[in-house]
Amino acid sequence: MISKFKIFVLALTICATTLSAATWKYAMGEGLNDPQGIYATAFKEFIEENSRHKIKIYPVGSLGEETDMMEQTRAGLLQFLGQSTGYMGGTIPEMDLFTLPYILPTNTQQLDYFFKHSKVINEMLPSVFHQHGLELLSIFPEGEMAITTFEAFHSPNDLKGKKIRVMPGSPILVETYKAFGASPVPMSWGDLIGALKTNMIDGQENPTVWIEAYDLDNLTNVLTYTGHGHFNASASANKQFFDALSSRDKKLIKAAAAYAHKVILKEAQKLDAYGLGRIVRTNPSFKIVTLSKKERAPFIKAAQKVQESFADKSDSNQDILKQMRMDLKQAMKNGN
Template structure:
């Protein structure tokens, strides 16, 4: 993906210069009457992808609602660093807002790794979105854990079902994962999930992934369809297995201290806009995933065979994945087990 490769040239230098500039000028955060407030909103994806368009739409709505008082600068992946850099920046208040994946916070908030559990959420993506929006286990209990680290998740939402890509052969059974080098996010539970299948997981930022797949440094990866297509991973992978083994969950997050110090009326608008965005972003991710499945199917220059798992094949993976839930309960924390139990009860109510 040429646009991304160019953006990464000189990334370290750009980060130093940009963060130094931001620290020097800062942004007003409330209590200044009609003074313009400048906020920074970072995402893990590049312009045009789901997280970025979410942040841009959020920024536009806040600008309109406040008659220009709130101006939000949106940063794509690489603009202020990689995924783990953005987590640190949000905690420290260098940025005010972020869309982030719980997978990159697993070492900090171990309970958040529950999103890595395969086959936890319903197969129906719309039902999953409804659960993410209304779950007390997530929006109250898990949020409190993040707030211990100065991060407040205001909403959880899906970017679509995850699929596997590979070379040589499609991934249709645990035997296909034996010694398979699967790129993963830096999360102990994601690692455990793939080791349970027999794979050899490799932590890696997505910014390095295209080259790693092309060179055979890793054998495959997982992502929603739109991301596989837009990042051009299908160009260097022979197969895409429609596994629907998990949903890619994103969080709309804010720096807790900054959020609590906002004027009441501005904070209310942030909450209102976050709530409005749940339906909007569901439609957007659905549109992008549908668009890119067609692009991948019709790319004759880089043909990728799309393989649908049968229900019997999925059940084999599901049975293995269920055992990983017990690993989560025993290895993460007692609170994590309680949150998972409550979430499973909430999911069962939608079956």
Template sequence: MKCKAVALFCFLEIALWPSLALADDVETTVWRFGLEEIDGSVQDIYAQEFKRVIEQKSNGRISVDIYAYGTLGESEDLTALTANGTLQLTNASTGILGGLIPEIQVFNIPYLFSADDRVNQQVLSSNHVIYEVIGDALIDNNLRLMTMYLEGEMIWSTNKLIRRPRDFKDFKMRVMNAPLIKQTYTLFGADPVPLPYSQIYGALQNSIIDGQINPLFSIEEMKFYEVTDYLIWAGQQRFTTSVLANQSWYLSLSIEDKELLRDTLAEMSDFIFEHQVALNAAQLKKIKYYKPDMILIHLTQRERNRFKKLAAPVRAAYLKTSGEKGKRLLLALEEALSAKK
């Protein structure tokens, strides 16, 4: 574990002790849920509904405490805190988890997803190969894959018009610190710059980077539109997140609580799909309102195909690093998602 994660664990063990003692007094159990995003985000909407349903179904026997982004550190810290049992549940994006288990980088392969997000959501939430391959790999890290869901299309917000690969010349693009994402933008012709989420605004403002990639809700919430001039839909990726549980904690749950957890997460799939669609649409309206001169660009299919062709080696790189298990996962996803490309 990172030193920072260990320090956070020690802090939480002390800081949360009174609340746990209080929970014992009133015979409640606390489930702690860490988020990669701020209040009002897709992950927060998901966690708040999860909290409401769990507490209602358990008649208050279980209380869910939610920790928004920044409370407990960066995304990598949340994964570490869940693995060591400080948190029971956390969100973990596929880009972040790519450094931990190579198989999950499959979701970072450009132009993998269907054009129909309902198909994408259904596959993410229920495809058994995902939960076998990725689930098995995570268990080795004392983590359990509980579910996955979409947060929206990944949009380029830039200070320069990008329509062709050559437009990326001398362009510094902030990316997640995931090998396949970095390779993708190198192949596109950009200079990929891994930075923590919290540093993106300042880096754009000070021209340390020239652009970044995130869903619309994130671009509005974090005010990235204030320091960029273009929003570009290139169709290359959907932002996907997972809900992870501490494996030892999950195994310690009663049969009743395991069923409660699994049933609630299954019910959440349709709920979060509709809400992320609505939130992204609402945030785009806000961006247009607060910055009327923001230039919105939707690449044509021909323009997208140029980037797709350049990114072809990413698939081969994934297969090389993920082995037979990764190959099985990729083929299963390509078959499931090919209905409506």
């Protein structure tokens, strides 16, 4: 027979275990089947398989626009946030680093090496995030950027006067497309489809996986790879929430982030390739163009001014850009 004391101790243990279990909210700027959704799902599965905690995921549109989710996370209403780095520049200026044209390589192995081993990501940006009330968990690539337009272009001159939609919140994106000769139009994702249907804009940029998934190829005529960048995303936590956790839960979250990071690095490459393949099979009249080295040269030259502009904005920007270039040299050397 169990003694009253043992029953009391057992009751306390059950109570403590129940109290230690929590449901954490994770909002993101994409759907469950998109790269951020794949990352969030892997993160959720790891947490729930290795603890009593639960994760409730809020896909794109559930809790407002990207800026709304950022503010809700910083205010502590959300515990976790998945967001494109392109949306973060307005809040965390250093994150425009990942939007700079012609910085990141197009080689996926080099890119993966960079996102795994970069000192900028692993050593410098965490303290920057702390200043904004966030704990950085991961930064990962979603796919090479492509530009879809109604008419083909092969030079900055061809883009003159063309209204190209860019993500809101990133001054660097505006500077980039001005340098490329176009007229950038910051616009939310929710307004993009209607703008293309009504010819309010002449084109937009996104990774291939998004272009195929949301039928952007059926709303334009040409997809062009300029080699100017990748679409990248981040995962972060509210810092006050994270700091208040037990050391065990902190380790759990870091381990979940590392696991999800491995998952998405593999899956993102597949999604991008599958997206392009489906476009080729289902939309044969859609033109796909890859600019030649000679055609890219004037875009690369124009991009140098944007890179310099980013570095001139602050000492912090200058420092992380310098380190990023060193990180990328290592990636080019070892990421093969």
